[in-house]
Amino acid sequence: MTTWMKRQHLNPLWLLMVPAVGLLAAILLFPLAQSFVRSLGEPTWTLRHYQNLFTDGVTLRVLGRTASISAVVTVVTLLCGYPYAYVMTRVGPGMRGLLLVLVLIPFWTSVMARNFAWILILQRDGPVDSFFGLFGHSVVFYGTGTGVTISMSQVMLPFMVLPLYSALSGIDRRLLLAARGLGSHPVKAFWKVYWPLSRGGVVAGVILVFTLALGFYVTPALLGSPQQSLVAQLLATRTTQLLDFAGAGALGMIVLAVTLALVALAYRVGGNVSAIGVVPTTSAEEEE
């Protein structure tokens, strides 16, 4: 019965895929493939453009800076996101709904509005500067790596909280009570029982946030300083100002390869991590 049905339906259903695949292939995959070919060619096959990345003295430094900012962003989101996700699993449904809406707000907030707000908050004579001015200090994060980190961590928090919440809500809290009942100190009970069980969500969130942070363009361009540019800005400069399409292609391919590898890893570790962030909450709630 089933094989008969499959054979009946196969052809028209595959046709339904044609427009979507065609659109993505023409508009995204073809330019990406072209840029890959360009990075290896012109005029003959060569790895020169890739070698240049490692020898020009700039690219490696920028890549290192990008990786370290991404790492700091990952740590900040983990430190903020873990307690948040934990409390989400402990409160009643109304409060949980509110916390979920709050964590989704950065998703909804326009990219430009968010960055503009951070510029105003962190600039000279902004609220942060005026607050520290009360104590006689001038603190201007605008135009620094710290400013970039603050702004990026805020928008990356949902990508940490949602996989964490999904993992934490699957943990049986009676295990903690059991550990306490057997005489364990609360901190030790957490560290020996709860933390290991949450590790899947932590790994998924960490990889996801780190990966997405690597490709940030607008935030470092607006909040950072041009001397401290990250890899996305380097890519943009090489393309639009230096017109070094082959070199930009090689750099883009490296960023793309690292990103896809890390996302595949996160997917394997964390399972159902949705970039839109709707999937984990429903599946977690059913387990309770």
Added chain:
Amino acid sequence: MTLQPTQSPAAMKEPATLPPSQSPSATRRTRGRARGIDPIPWWLKLVVALVAVYLILPTVFVIPMSFGSTRSFAFPPKNLSLDLYRNFFTDPDWLTSLRNSVVVGLLAALIATIVGTAAAVGLHHLQGKPARILRALLMIPLVTPAIVVAVAVYISFLKWHLVGTVQGYVLAHAAIGVPFVLVAVTSALSGFDSTLLRASASLGASPLRTFSRVTMPLIGKGILSGAVFAFVTSFDEVVIALFLRDPTFQTMPVQMYNSVTYEIDPTMAAASSLVVVVVTVVCLVLQYLGSRTKTR
């Protein structure tokens, strides 16, 4: 069945035979005990409150700023006025960019919704390795860094003379909108009973009629939410838009970007607040519709 030490064996076996007055008190006792033995400590509540403030800080910050004056960015604004909004709605640059964004967003969402819905319906009925590969392929735009896409698209579009054109913006934004439609429609389809299709066919309906009378009403909300996601994605997209911009044609996020980098234009505060409020209202309505379908 797992062992549950908090419940008495009698309650586990036959909860229905308990006198009605006893069962609520029993649940209250266990719940109270579970809460009482380790309540959420105050410092944890404080941390969560601070994180919550951090999450919403930029969003709520721009709204009071938009009622400030055209001169300075002092916070809180000294004398409230609607000057910035007046600027926004009288400046041809801002209005043109807003109109461009709406046109591009609507066209891109239309294309993304049509091709994305078709693909989701196709994928729902297909199994095996080719279907899985295709699904992964269609999700690639979600995980590819926007800057990598933007650079590649920019170079190709230069050759195809699409930079700075409506068509260029629409095609690029439609392509990045497809995964959102695919996710929304796929999740709507997962709750869809496919025997209804056979029932409809056996009653003599053509496939097209089955789609419009049976499938559409059931997955319509999924399609709608996918379309809204695709529109918002395009409306807010800035990285690709920055590369495709042209003095004669740019979208609102590009205009916002210019107003922050070149001339610091205070009208930006009004523009930001408008975008934030409109998108938030749309998303809340969507969330509300989504929760209603789920509970039903």
